[in-house]
Amino acid sequence: MEEMKDVIKDYVIKEYVEDDTEVTYDTPLISGGIVDSFSMVSLKRFLENKYQISIPDDKATPEVFDSVNKIVALVKEYIK
């Protein structure tokens, strides 16, 4: 689980953060404006590819994507 947290955090920083804004496991990503609702689609695609899961579109809400910790919880729901 530690590894998943770090993988996701590193990906968010690499893809969505352009300066040295600090991102922690609890930093609000969507409500904090780091990842907007359109970019959320690419983040969802990354998670699906990386963890071989399929997240239903109606479950991919801004709330469940709003922090690294929340994303980890979401991914765990769909990992077999």
Add this chain to the structure above:
Amino acid sequence: MSNIGSYDDRVKNFDWAISEKELDYKPGNVINIGWYCSDRICQMGKANKPGLIWEGSSGLEKTYTYNDIRLISNTIGHFLRGLGLKPEDRVCLFMDKIPELYIGFLGILKIGAIAQPLFSAFGDESLFVRLENAQTKAIITQKKHVPKVRKILGKMPFLEHIIIVDYEPGKPLLDREIAFNMDTAEKLEKFEIYPTTAESPSVLHYTSGTTGQPKGVKHVHYSLISQYLTSKWVLDLKEDDIYWCTADPGWVTGTSYGIIGAFSNGVTQCVLDAGFSADNWYRFIEKHKITIWYSAPTAIRSLMKAGEEIVKKYNLSSLRHLASVGEPLNSEAVIWSDRVFGIAFQDNYWQTETGSIMISNYPGMKIKPGSMGKPFPGITATIIDPEKYEPYKETGKIGLIAIKPGWPAMMRTYWNNEATYQKKFQNGWYLPGDRSSIDNEGYFWFVGRDDDVINTGGHLVSPFEVESALLEHPAVAESAVVAKPDFVNMEVVKAFVTLKPGFTPSKDLDLDIMNFVRKKLSPLAMPQEIEFVDMLPKTRSGKIMRRILHAKEWGEEIGDTSTLEND
């Protein structure tokens, strides 16, 4: 009693002089939007009234009275003038929805320069295309966005100043960069505002078309006349209202109604600089007791998707009038808001080129869910035959929306593209590029765009721009981009792609291409779906037949395929 009162009476007795008189403007006089949005409001005795209440994503809150706005916009104007910026120079605002954006906009106008707001999520290529076209002299931005500017700086010898509003002392300032802190800079009481007149250029907004690069829509200071009055009559802004326009000033709604309309009417407006969250939005409305809420169909549908249980957690009883713009507001959303908020969202229709609301619903007028309403008083709008450019005599026929030119906020040209501007006019009518019908009560019913432009989340995206960006990806041989239906955003970008030899379709490549376009252009332009195909449908002359791909996505009849190469 609403500001507009009887719509029919207003239509009968209308003259734009009504607005001029309320603003104490006489034709031929000086008119400067920056002054009207700050100094004039102070002179009316509202200096201590909060003009802008801002809240950031971290919960930080700042309040600026109209006197603060007056003084700080003077300070910004003075600073810009000190850098050598002159009337009609283009000054870009490339920031999140922070106070510096709202007040900086006024400061730019006060020196007679042209404000060029750009959506802060634009990638470096989108940014470059717009700055290059405008030959922008200065850009006001934040440290988080500076890397994008630095990346393209070598291609922009015309850009003289990069003004960073949240510069961290100790960090290096690179080529052409300069720091400016709005909150600590000395507030300037006396400032000589440049005497702009009605036709002096004020704002340059970029909008996307089907082909070619985005076009710079040039507005003038006289646009205030219709922006002020439509804010008053459509949004019903009154003295004690607390107003929230959710639009980003990188887009025209955020300037016409998020800055000019709001401040010139002297209301208190609240701005939330945070990503979308239904909980956070309702909390914001409850906290600030928002009375007038101007939002967009995409946001409303996102709220619908979040459900009604969340609404019950908050006291939204302050709300008294809701309006929507950006794309047609579907009837389900109107009915839903009426049920859930006790007030229906009222749709209105206009675009970057029109500068102010053209067709709308009005307080007190019967709403027909799904209709964008009737022309604003003083606006002559009709439906014309797309081949003869003559108005239809019968109601119910689908044709092109056409508007008689000459309202105050009408664009004056496309920047350095007068030929394309002239093509917007046919047979004495301005053509927005949308199709609609009018019913027998005079209500307009939107049908669709007349071109291939994608309207996603209320913002126009050019298929040409996206296809051009896709072709820059090392794996992509050819691409075709169309709109795909989406419940929340109405349309999203879908790309059909053929690959170069040596590349094979895969999920990783799919994601790589998505991110490539997102960073180059913007999250809006990012294809939300990529379909790898062996070949694209083309005519015998080699032209990609996007309409076939579009028809398949929308479940429509494909139509004539006689010119299809590989039929």
